Each structure stands twice: as C-alpha cells, then as structure tokens.
Ligand SMILES: O=C(O)COP(=O)(O)O
C-alpha cells in the first residue's frame with residue numbers, strides 16, 4: 734500500500750455502516766473517533782458522504798472533529814467551506830411519496846430537514862417491496878437509491894459520486910487522490926471512481942465487489958483497519 738499512501742489527500746467516508754458499529758446499526762462505534770483523529774493527524778481532508786440529511790451529517794462531523802466538506806442526501810446537497818451547494822433541484826411530488834408509502838414504507842424523521850430527497854423506511858424488509866417501489870419511482874423519472882437502511886427518492890442528477898465530484902472540483906482535488914470507504918449500494922459509484930477504496934467486512938456484496946480492499950472487521954472498526962493499512966498507522970486512540 735506504500736505507493737498509495739503518498740497519493741491520497743482526501744478520505745470520502747460514508748456514515749451508516751461505515752462509522753457505526755456495523756451495517757444496519759445507527760450507533761456510532763468508538764472506532765469512529767479513532768478514524769477521525771487518525772485522519773486529522775495524517776492531515777487528510779475528509780468528506781462525509783451520506784444519505785442522511787445535511788444537518789445530521791454536519792453535526793456529526795462537528796462532534797467527531799472533522800472539518801472537511803459534507804455531502805448529504807445521497808449527493809443532492811453539500812456544505813463546502815461554509816457554503817451550502819444544491820446539486821439537485823426540486824423534490825419529488827408528495828403524490829409519488831404517498832404511492833410508495835402505500836406499499837409499506839414509513840417516512841424518516843429527517844425528511845423535514847431535507848431539501849431534495851425523501852427517505853422512506855420499509856416496514857417489512859422485503860427486497861420485492863423495495864424493488865417494486867423503485868420501479869414506480871424510476872418510471873416517474875425520479876431516482877430511487879437503496880442504502881441498506883432506507884429507500885431514498887430524489888430528482889435526477891444526484892447520487893453520491895455526483896456530490897463528491899462537485900466537492901472535489903471546489904477544493905481542487907482529483908478522484909485519484911481519494912480514499913473512499915463505504916458499505917452500501919449507494920456508495921458503489923464512489924468506490925469505483927476513487928483512487929483507492931475500502932469496504933467494512935460486513936458491507937453489502939455490491940460494495941465489497943467494487944472495493945479494492947475489504948476489511949476483516951465490521952463497521953468503523955473495519956474502516957479504521959482500511960485507513961491504517963492504506964495510509965499507514967499513526968496516532969489513533971485505542972478502540
Ligand atoms: O441515510 C441512509 O439511509 C444511510 O446513510 P449512509 O449513506 O450514511 O449509509
């Protein structure tokens with residue numbers, strides 16, 4: 734990995750499943766603090782990239798001590814240098830949201846803090862329900878993104894890779910300088926484009942297939958393992 738370490742200036746980090754205890758859990762793992770401290774010590778710029786709403790993601794970054802840009806709503810909105818950047822425009826119609834909810838979804842509490850997306854959580858975790866809902870959304874010309882936690886409905890033109898790409902342009906960095914770590918289908922495009930990529934040991938099959946490195950450990954413990962193996966060790970609190 735030595736050759737890679739020198740070329741990485743940015744770490745693009747997913748949140749749920751990547752900084753949490755494991756995929757499917759919402760609780761942060763203590764190793765997420767070690768990840769943040771290590772990246773700061775290595776002077777790597779971080780980009781949090783998530784399906785969560787912007788306020789949630791920005792708040793998490795503040796409390797983890799991460800000062801880099803934040804990409805939220807699966808790439809539809811970002812905060813870069815204190816400026817809010819809207820990458821998507823508009824929002825899917827309420828009528829479409831209602832049609833999807835009738836299939837057995839409930840709205841995320843964060844929807845009132847979202848600008849462009851709706852995040853809908855399946856009441857029963859049946860892949861067929863997610864597929865059926867995604868078909869309805871795509872037929873109406875909107876984008877459906879499954880994160881492993883919720884189905885996100887957004888206008889065309891979003892996606893985490895689009896959001897991270899916009900941020901990279903604004904900070905003067907290229908994809909080849911990025912180490913991306915993520916667990917979900919909604920991270921696959923970023924994992925494929927980044928100079929180097931990793932997935933926690935319990936990531937989705939899609940993410941593990943694309944990532945250059947799959948950690949042995951799940952969640953944030955796996956993310957710390959990836960960062961230490963790719964960027965070298967360094968001062969990180971024990972976790
Ligand atoms: O908000 C979600 O559904 C998942 O969020 P993530 O992109 O940070 O994994």
Ligand SMILES: [Mg+2]
Pocket residue numbers: 747748749750751880915916917
């Ligand atoms: Mg995730």
